[in-house]
Amino acid sequence: MASPKIRCGVAGVGSLGQHHARIYSTLPGAELVGIFETSDARAKEICEKFNCRRFATLEELGEACDAVSVVVPTDQHEQVALPLLERKTHLLIEKPICASLAEAERVLASARQHGCMVQVGHIEHFNPVMSFLEKEIDEPRYITAERLAPYQPRGTEVGVVLDLMIHDIGIVLELVKSPIVKIDSVGVTVLSKSEDIANARIQFANGCVANLSASRMSTKKAREIRIFQSDAYLSLDFMNQAGHLVKKSDIIAYGLKMKIGLVKAGDLSAIPVKEIPIEKGEPLALELAHFVESVAKARQPKVGGALAMSALEVAIKITEQIRAGQK
Numbered sequence: 001m002a003s004p005k006i007r008c009g010v011a012g013v014g015s016l017g018q019h020h021a022r023i024y025s026t027l028p029g030a031e032l033v034g035i036f037e038t039s040d041a042r043a044k045e046i047c048e049k050f051n052c053r054r055f056a057t058l059e060e061l062g063e064a065c066d067a068v069s070v071v072v073p074t075d076q077h078e079q080v081a082l083p084l085l086e087r088k089t090h091l092l093i094e095k096p097i098c099a100s101l102a103e104a105e106r107v108l109a110s111a112r113q114h115g116c117m118v119q120v121g122h123i124e125h126f127n128p129v130m131s132f133l134e135k136e137i138d139e140p141r142y143i144t145a146e147r148l149a150p151y152q153p154r155g156t157e158v159g160v161v162l163d164l165m166i167h168d169i170g171i172v173l174e175l176v177k178s179p180i181v182k183i184d185s186v187g188v189t190v191l192s193k194s195e196d197i198a199n200a201r202i203q204f205a206n207g208c209v210a211n212l213s214a215s216r217m218s219t220k221k222a223r224e225i226r227i228f229q230s231d232a233y234l235s236l237d238f239m240n241q242a243g244h245l246v247k248k249s250d251i252i253a254y255g256l257k258m259k260i261g262l263v264k265a266g267d268l269s270a271i272p273v274k275e276i277p278i279e280k281g282e283p284l285a286l287e288l289a290h291f292v293e294s295v296a297k298a299r300q301p302k303v304g305g306a307l308a309m310s311a312l313e314v315a316i317k318i319t320e321q322i323r324a325g326q327k
Helices: 017-024 040-050 058-064 074-086 101-113 128-136 160-176 248-259 283-297 305-326
Strands: 006-011 030-036 067-070 090-094 118-121 140-148 180-188 197-204 209-215 222-229 232-237 242-247
Touching: 006 017, 006 058, 006 283, 017 030, 017 040, 017 067, 017 283, 030 040, 030 058, 058 074, 067 074, 067 283, 074 090, 074 101, 090 283, 101 118, 101 305, 118 283, 118 305, 128 160, 128 222, 128 232, 128 242, 140 160, 160 197, 160 209, 160 222, 160 305, 180 305, 197 305
Parallel strands: 006 030, 006 067, 067 090, 090 118, 140 209
Antiparallel strands: 140 222, 180 197, 197 209, 222 232, 232 242
């Protein structure tokens, strides 16, 4: 006998929330019950498109659903999450979990009180690129990450660190697994009320250093990471789900070939640069499938409150440093 489908809903069906609704409507283990949306026109469009119901209040949405995606601006996460948690609804909250640590702590306390699971939408953890990194990286020594996007008003209720860089903060924390000993940050405000360009250098207790850059003032989109460890160099592209790998063993072999005359000195094309075979997939679909399965099996999600809080804490420290420097 087939297990009953998880009844799912979406609070906020804007540019990202509409894709949560789309994916829930197609996931085998899920049933898209309905949405909560303040715009009449948008609610009508999404309900007609995905054959679901519009709920008048968050409380009604929570009563009707087992699981809900919270896809509203970051500064509204707490006020949307709490009424849903009080109805014992499991939540996927888009990243960052909240705009402040105090708000996040109240949300997680409510989740514990009502026996609810909270997954946080650090979507890159479900990108096939991250799956490859988790298998290959065991002792990173130096990491550089760059995340660029063109300017758009959506998301500017927070600075670029909480908007974009927090993705790479979460990735680095997961890969390095060591306490942070020092952070140095700079940033520039251009069009919004907070920083639009930011750079952070993070030193870890194990000696690893990560240099993270984020900009929402770019003419192009980019989500790239480069990782150096004692036996390899990896360069990966989260957006195009591609990358290459150079192993120390291959460089040693190149040196030996050069020594005995099999390759010419300085012929770098002879160094084997291996293209990484990454099985492509839609990260949001993988993330929501994991969320639905976690709810169905009553297990903790891959990206829960602990990682989300750690990433938020680092992001806030970086933001505070930037703003102190601007003053």
